Amino acid sequence: MERKPLIGLAGVIVAAMAAEFNDQVGSSALVDVRGVFGIGHDAGLWMESIYVSGMVIGMALSPCWAVAVTLRRMVLFVLALNCISSSLLPFAHSEPIFLILRALQGLAHGFTIPLVMTAALRFLGPQIRLYGLACYALTATFFPNLSSAMCALWTDMVGWQFVYFEAIPLCTIGALCVWYGMPQDSPNYARLKKYDWQGTLLVFTGMGALTTLLKHGPHLDWFNSRLICTLAVVSVVAIPLLIVNEFKQELPLFRPQLLKRRNVAFGVLTLFSFVIIGMSGSAVPSEYLAEVQGFRQMQIWTLMAEVAALQLIFLPLVVKILDVEWIDSRWVNGLGLLCLMTACVGCSQLDSTWSREQFYVWQALSGFGQACVVLSLLMMATNSIAPQEGPFASSLVNMPRGVSEVLGGCILELMAHFRGQLHSTRILESAGTRRFTTIQANGGLDAQHLPPLLADGTPRTASSLAQFAHAVDVQAAVMVIKDDYLLLAAFAAVVFAVLLVLPQRTLPPRIALLKK
Structure with missing residues (x-):
């Protein structure tokens, strides 16, 4: 097997590491980040929910776009998106800009994870395919736990900014590996003529509503909140429509x-x-x-x-x-x-x-x-x-x-x-x-059995x-x-x-x- 595709696969794994760090480390360090920016608890919850909404949406859309624009271009795009959004976050001093950048971070994360399996199964033949699956398994077992450990290093020893700046060296290394090692396929833009735009809209609507509902439900007392009721209705309508739509599409998501x-x-x-x-x-x-x-x-x-x-x-x-x-x-x-x-x-x-x-x-x-x-x-x-x-x-x-x-x-x-x-x-x-x-065993109530506040x-x-x-x-x-x-x-x-x-x-x- 050629060495260059393996280097490209290594670049995709590094991209997945950067994405998982954005998720786990960013969430773990959220208290420190809120304190630095003076952001309240409710806004902090939106930082998390908008990230996971972008992540789920990205996971649904990534494989289809990778086939159309080529795997190499797709990986380089998500690395650039991750790097730019992460490096700008420490300088975002207004809540709307911070939320937009977190959404882009989440979208980059969602785009990245499916590409690990795609690259592993493509570049590793049947003889060593299990090792490719192990590469994907890292995103579910290794990176999340490593992220929790890294959060302590950045927030307590280096500085909270590196919670976001860590993406810069990782994305740079990943991009160099992908640029050098991954083959340059021809794009298949003809697929975009049959692209599932209805499904994309339903993914944004249904999955965005569902993830926001699950993230904010406990905080807003569930169905006692008008926002939660609205999100529940949107989810109940959009997700079944999405499933029906995917059955009918020639090239579904x-x-x-x-x-x-x-x-x-x-x-x-x-x-x-x-x-x-x-x-x-x-x-x-x-x-x-x-x-x-x-x-x-x-x-x-x-x-x-x-x-x-x-x-x-x-x-x-x-x-x-x-x-x-x-x-x-x-x-x-x-x-x-x-x-x-x-x-x-x-x-x-x-x-x-x-x-x-x-x-x-x-x-x-x-x-x-x-x-x-x-x-x-x-x-x-x-x-x-x-x-x-x-x-x-x-x-x-x-x-x-x-x-x-x-x-x-x-x-x-x-x-x-x-x-x-x-x-x-x-x-x-x-x-x-x-x-x-x-008290009963001692024959009644006396001063020593009174509540401390009443005793003195x-x-x-x-x-x-x-x-x-x-x-x-x-x-x-x-x-x-x-x-x-x-x-x-x-x-x-x-x-x-x-x-x-x-x-x-x-x-x-x-x-x-x-x-x-």
């Missing part, structure tokens, strides 16, 4: 008919669920350490870096396993789901004394499970797709993946709100019941109440995190049940594809 193939349907469903389950290895432990232990990003980064570093070991190992002819990829997928379930159940045993050290073993187990799940489902799905169907399948797989990223965060927020209220109420009721029982008016009393309130908040947060882990374990169990009935056996690409 994605092809829903591919879901009739059992392995493709399993791949879409499992990747959608995996992004939510994968939060057990990144978002949930970070939330626990920040809320309960009061850790900053600089103290949490080692936990995320562990999962990222282990992916460099686990992904090649799983490639070797899947490449063995007699090993069924469904076994590997099931093993990965069992590892994720075990890690979630193990972490659900946490209490307020846990620190980083107690998470390390479970994080390692979760990391191995992530590698097994993603690589095996990608192998099963891509073996079922012909080369000319690649762009349609890429949109079909990646667009739901983008939505699930927003949905996962929404689920965790709902758990924190509703389960947090329930646990706080139960803790207070339990504390009151125990105190009343103690010293500052010590207010301090005691504050300590009690803090203890209630900490215990409620711990119980919510335990519930989060159990819920994510249940998600994994549902996917495991689907695994038992939906996918079919497939051989490694070096065997399955050469037989066709």
Whole structure:
């Protein structure tokens, strides 16, 4: 195999790294950025929601445009878009300009991720296709965890500006690799005459409304907000119209008919669920350490870096396993789901004394499970797709993946709100019941059993109440995190049940594809 295409593929991987950093690092550092610009909480939420809306829209549109204008030109375009929008963000001192640049960042991110799979499957033949799938798997397992670790470095040691400036060297390196290594194909502008403009409009409308609804719903009290009600109506109307439109188009953005193939349907469903389950290895432990232990990003980064570093070991190992002819990829997928379930159940045993050290073993187990799940489902799905169907399948797989990223965060927020209220109420009721029982056992109410505020008016009393309130908040947060882990374990169990009935056996690409 020629070396130049591999250099071009490396450039696309670097582009994906820059895009994932924009997402994860930008979100993690949002509190620092809001403080620098004096931006309020509500505007900060719009910074996130407009980014993810652009990301989901970009994932739907990217493969189709890459076929029309060539893969090389498309990658260079998204690298330029990413670099320019990111480098201008630190200088945007008005909220509208900042939001526009964040939207362009998100669009660049969405454009980039499907191109990783497209380039990997094109430049890596059947003999080493599994390594190409591992390159795509990096975008779901390695880069998100590495981003959390990098956020601590930029915000605490270098400077918040580098949250955005980091895109400049990465995009430059990626562009040089793509410019040198990727072949210059002839564009196919004839496809644009049949371009699905109706589908594009419905993607902007439906997916933009859905992602905004999921991002702002918990904050605006859901359907008590007129904005949320309007977004819900738009989503309910536009998304079914989008699906119907794609069935009718000669050259659709994605092809829903591919879901009739059992392995493709399993791949879409499992990747959608995996992004939510994968939060057990990144978002949930970070939330626990920040809320309960009061850790900053600089103290949490080692936990995320562990999962990222282990992916460099686990992904090649799983490639070797899947490449063995007699090993069924469904076994590997099931093993990965069992590892994720075990890690979630193990972490659900946490209490307020846990620190980083107690998470390390479970994080390692979760990391191995992530590698097994993603690589095996990608192998099963891509073996079922012909080369000319690649762009349609890429949109079909990646667009739901983008939505699930927003949905996962929404689920965790709902758990924190509703389960947090329930646990706080139960803790207070339990504390009151125990105190009343103690008073009765002592023969009635006396001064020492009165609430501290009534016993005397010293500052010590207010301090005691504050300590009690803090203890209630900490215990409620711990119980919510335990519930989060159990819920994510249940998600994994549902996917495991689907695994038992939906996918079919497939051989490694070096065997399955050469037989066709």
